[in-house]
Amino acid sequence: MSAYRRRVIDDELDEVFPALAAISLDGPKGVGKTATASRRAATVVALDRPEQIEEFSADPTLVERAPKPLVIDEWQRLPQTWDLVRRAVDRDSSGGQFLLAGSAAPVSSPTHSGAGRITRLRMRPLALAERIEHTPTVSLRALLEGDASVTGETDWTLPDYVREIVSSGFPGIRNLPARARRLALDGYVTRVVERDMVEQGYRVRAPAALRAWLRAYAGATSSTASYTSILDAATVGDSDKPSKPTTIAYRDVLSQLWLLDPVEAWRPFGVDLGRVSKASKHHLADPALAARLMDLDESALLAIRAHEMIGPQQGAALGRLFEGLVTLSMQTYVQSAEARLSHFRDQKGTHEIDLIAERGQRVLAMEVKLAATVSDADVRHLKWLRERMGDRLVDAIVVTTGNRAYRRSDGVAVVPFALLGP
Incomplete structure (x- = not known):
């Protein structure tokens, strides 16, 4: 496996993630969202794995109980994740808690936009x-x-x-x-x-x-x-x-x-x-x-x-x-x-x-x-x-x-x- 190559967005995350409770990294498959987010993670939940979707669905309190920072990869596969994170931020807005990595907009939209709770950053192929x-x-x-x-x-x-x-x-x-x-x-x-x-x-x-x-x-x-x-x-x-x-x-x-x-x-x-x-x-x-x-x-x-x-x-x-x-x-x-x-x-x-x-x-x-x-x-x-x-x-x-x-x-x-x- 090749060594991680630092991205421009790493500088952005270093600047804002300590102050923001939740950030969504949006971009197409394969641009490196998971690798970048995981470097900051204490816990990674990969929702492209059926067993993790099942576990997360059965116990939504994992959002708050899991060691932070928590990376939720391919979150759009379980759209209610967005609202779980939003509500967790409502209860505790301290910075550096959640990174959501998504390679598509969810088919069924979250019930709330996340405005004021979840900040979105676009991640693209390498500049x-x-x-x-x-x-x-x-x-x-x-x-x-x-x-x-x-x-x-x-x-x-x-x-x-x-x-x-x-x-x-x-x-x-x-x-x-x-x-x-x-x-x-x-x-x-x-x-x-x-x-x-x-x-x-x-x-x-x-x-x-x-x-x-x-x-x-x-x-x-x-x-x-x-x-x-x-x-x-x-x-x-x-x-x-x-x-x-x-x-x-x-x-x-x-x-x-x-x-x-x-x-x-x-x-x-x-x-x-x-x-x-x-x-x-x-x-x-x-x-x-x-x-x-x-x-x-x-x-x-x-x-x-x-x-x-x-x-x-x-x-x-x-x-x-x-x-x-x-x-x-x-x-x-x-x-x-x-x-x-x-x-x-x-x-x-x-x-x-x-x-x-x-x-x-x-x-x-x-x-x-x-x-x-x-x-x-x-x-x-x-x-x-x-x-x-x-x-x-x-x-x-x-x-x-x-x-x-x-x-x-x-x-x-x-x-x-x-x-x-x-």
């Missing part, structure tokens, strides 16, 4: 900074706080990022040999289609149709493609298409399994940026799943950059999947910085910013470029946004595949992705 050995030299949190320092060099080049796209951020998959990793990713999708969706109360009547829809959704990575266009791409040549309610059910159940991780559209406050698109950008939980669903490995991504993708955003598969890898990492980094991640696009598509990190009145704008160099054309949308936002835009950066972090004469920062961390 890039959690995968590499060297320490990033540019901090997203520092940039949000107005630190203009942008320095550092890396020897990472495009093939390194392509390797990370296909390697996966699931800890149990990424270090497998290439063929075994592809089989593991295939198995992950098969489990979702044949087992996990059924456990969520949804019977998949046409598994091939769902797989085709997932492949089309993968093709919409980093885009605001409509769900109609995704369905059309999934059913080319089919006269008998799934109904709209069926595809909505796909989306809803896959979201309950934390397999879809869209980036919401930015709703700017206090600044007029024209008519703003409200469509979210599509992302699967891990860009390696998207690459595998499209049958794209390292050599294919490097050789066939013009693989057809879906949606109004420009870019071939490699560029869109690279943005997916950046987005996965930024989701982790902004959560650590107590910020929110979104994207901006006006309705005409005239102006577009790949990613927006926002905390309070502070806004950091990011463009993602699959290139080692940055031209004036690459920063035109960032400069447009700065003209309209003034000091509220604390910084603007372009995330690249280059080797050196620096700041351009126009003030825009250029940061190789391998140098950017929480």
Whole structure:
């Protein structure tokens, strides 16, 4: 068994768990929730084991009697667990008592939201900074706080990022040999289609149709493609298409399994940026799943950059999947910085910013470029946004595949992705 690799969320837990009585770690299967939670546990109850479900059901007082901290793994398999923990916190709100790890929303919802008693943290596949050995030299949190320092060099080049796209951020998959990793990713999708969706109360009547829809959704990575266009791409040549309610059910159940991780559209406050698109950008939980669903490995991504993708955003598969890898990492980094991640696009598509990190009145704008160099054309949308936002835009950066972090004469920062961390 490999040694535990510290995660960004460990810093969050170290900071808040001693003060909070109960925290729910939400995320798809295989991201490492159990390993992270168990490192803080005096007791672990694994509800993916029938005998522990039976024991826990027969004696709910275990919630309060068990030595703390108590980790309840796959708690959604016994939804009343949520209310048992909530009531225990009502009686004793001292910090550091409960960690709930869940890989799906419960089929039957708890009777109470848990607001004020149970705090939720999202856990995702490994961000890039959690995968590499060297320490990033540019901090997203520092940039949000107005630190203009942008320095550092890396020897990472495009093939390194392509390797990370296909390697996966699931800890149990990424270090497998290439063929075994592809089989593991295939198995992950098969489990979702044949087992996990059924456990969520949804019977998949046409598994091939769902797989085709997932492949089309993968093709919409980093885009605001409509769900109609995704369905059309999934059913080319089919006269008998799934109904709209069926595809909505796909989306809803896959979201309950934390397999879809869209980036919401930015709703700017206090600044007029024209008519703003409200469509979210599509992302699967891990860009390696998207690459595998499209049958794209390292050599294919490097050789066939013009693989057809879906949606109004420009870019071939490699560029869109690279943005997916950046987005996965930024989701982790902004959560650590107590910020929110979104994207901006006006309705005409005239102006577009790949990613927006926002905390309070502070806004950091990011463009993602699959290139080692940055031209004036690459920063035109960032400069447009700065003209309209003034000091509220604390910084603007372009995330690249280059080797050196620096700041351009126009003030825009250029940061190789391998140098950017929480």
